[in-house]
Amino acid sequence: MEVEVLEGVFDANEIIAGENRKLLGEKGIFMMNLMSGPGAGKTSFILRTLEGLPENSRIAVIEGDITGKIDSERIARTGAGAIQINTGGSCHLEAKQVNTALQKMNLDTIDFIIIENVGNLVCPAEFKLGEDLRVMILSVAEGDDKPLKYPLMFTESDVLIVNKTDLLPNTDFDMAKMKSVVMKMNPDVEIFELSCRTGDGIASWISWIKRKVPGDAVG
Amino acid sequence: MHELSVVESMVGVVLKHAEGNRAEKVTSINLVLGEMSTIMEEPVKFYFEILSKGTIAQGAELNFERKPLIARCSVCGKEFKVIEYDFTCPDCGSLETEIVSGREFRVESIEIE
Numbered sequence: 001m002e003v004e005v006l007e008g009v010f011d012a013n014e015i016i017a018g019e020n021r022k023l024l025g026e027k028g029i030f031m032m033n034l035m036s037g038p039g040a041g042k043t044s045f046i047l048r049t050l051e052g053l054p055e056n057s058r059i060a061v062i063e064g065d066i067t068g069k070i071d072s073e074r075i076a077r078t079g080a081g082a083i084q085i086n087t088g089g090s091c092h093l094e095a096k097q098v099n100t101a102l103q104k105m106n107l108d109t110i111d112f113i114i115i116e117n118v119g120n121l122v123c124p125a126e127f128k129l130g131e132d133l134r135v136m137i138l139s140v141a142e143g144d145d146k147p148l149k150y151p152l153m154f155t156e157s158d159v160l161i162v163n164k165t166d167l168l169p170n171t172d173f174d175m176a177k178m179k180s181v182v183m184k185m186n187p188d189v190e191i192f193e194l195s196c197r198t199g200d201g202i203a204s205w206i207s208w209i210k211r212k213v214p215g216d217a218v219g
Numbered sequence: 220m221h222e223l224s225v226v227e228s229m230v231g232v233v234l235k236h237a238e239g240n241r242a243e244k245v246t247s248i249n250l251v252l253g254e255m256s257t258i259m260e261e262p263v264k265f266y267f268e269i270l271s272k273g274t275i276a277q278g279a280e281l282n283f284e285r286k287p288l289i290a291r292c293s294v295c296g297k298e299f300k301v302i303e304y305d306f307t308c309p310d311c312g313s314l315e316t317e318i319v320s321g322r323e324f325r326v327e328s329i330e331i332e
């Protein structure tokens with residue numbers, strides 16, 4: 001006997017993502033999911049973002065990257081709350097893990113949550129976490145051919161950060177070509193070119209995200 | 220890659236529907252897999268064998284139906300096959316499109332005894 005099922009394999013994750021979103025909505029919290037391949041600069045970018053936002057901003061960071069506790073310690077040194085998720089070597093975060101992290105946090109003292117996803121250009125794109133904003137980083141060291149190789153990440157992201165622009169003179173990365181490919185894949189994407197090393201280009205990202213986070217939560 | 224946790228939920232979906240229909244055995248599972256999905260057939264088969272062991276789905280045949288990436292233009296309504304992830308409408312040049320198929324990974328139906 002044939003039984004019709006018609007159920008998406010990601011539906012269960014998306015239901016929990018929806019619950020996360022509802023909880024955050026009730027608490028008036030804005031959540032950003034930061035994704036990239038390993039070493040593209042997620043932690044550096046979070047540190048630059050924390051540094052660029054007003055000191056009294058109520059920000060927490062959820063660390064999903066698998067490089068031990070090094071990243072959350074780097075974050076905690078800035079004074080922002082950091083919580084480490086142990087992914088057990090998994091290649092992405094799932095909504096359920098974020099839900100567990102949210103339960104452990106005092107959500108009444110937070111306005112803005114940044115999630116550092118596991119360093120991977122493939123898997124995190126499939127798993128919604130309940131975020132308001134999906135941001136991905138491509139570093140110029142990885143090459144300009146990545147959008148067509150990892151299309152889902154590029155079509156799913158609201159923001160594309162092109163990091164390590166200080167290295168441009170030493171690479172054959174074709175910025176104009178990469179951007180024209182991405183704009184045909186995802187015409188609504190916001191693109192920022194910057195260097196977390198030199199700080200070049202960070203200011204325009206900071207002023208954009210300040211406008212994006214509702215109210216005056218981050219000044 | 221991430222197929223392990225994905226196949227876990229897939230097996231969960233299959234067993235839920237099989238048990239709901241009082242099945243004694245699942246003989247085949249019909250899956251729909253979009254062109255743009257990051258899921259690969261081979262690792263799905265590999266993890267399915269491991270994760271279905273000892274369940275009524277053990278030994279079920281996995282059939283994959285591949286769906287091409289199709290978009291619909293929001294301006295002129297044209298449906299077109301997306302080539303090289305270029306979502307530009309071939310008729311009117313608009314970039315305002317929505318995906319019709321090609322993103323999915325779905326359990327379409329199961330064959331039970």
Ligand SMILES: Nc1nc2c(ncn2[C@@H]2O[C@H](COP(=O)(O)OP(=O)(O)O)[C@@H](O)[C@H]2O)c(=O)[nH]1
Pocket residue numbers: 036037038039040041042043044045065119163164165166167194195196197198
């Ligand atoms: N040259 C250069 N190196 C960078 C830049 N941003 C980060 N890095 C370096 O890239 C490496 C990985 O950065 P990290 O922030 O840990 O990446 P993550 O793995 O994505 O969190 C570190 O050695 C950083 O110092 C940049 O803008 N330019």
Ligand SMILES: [Mg+2]
Pocket residue numbers: 042043044065067071116
């Ligand atoms: Mg990191």
Ligand SMILES: [Zn+2]
Pocket residue numbers: 292293294295296297308309310311312313
């Ligand atoms: Zn059109």
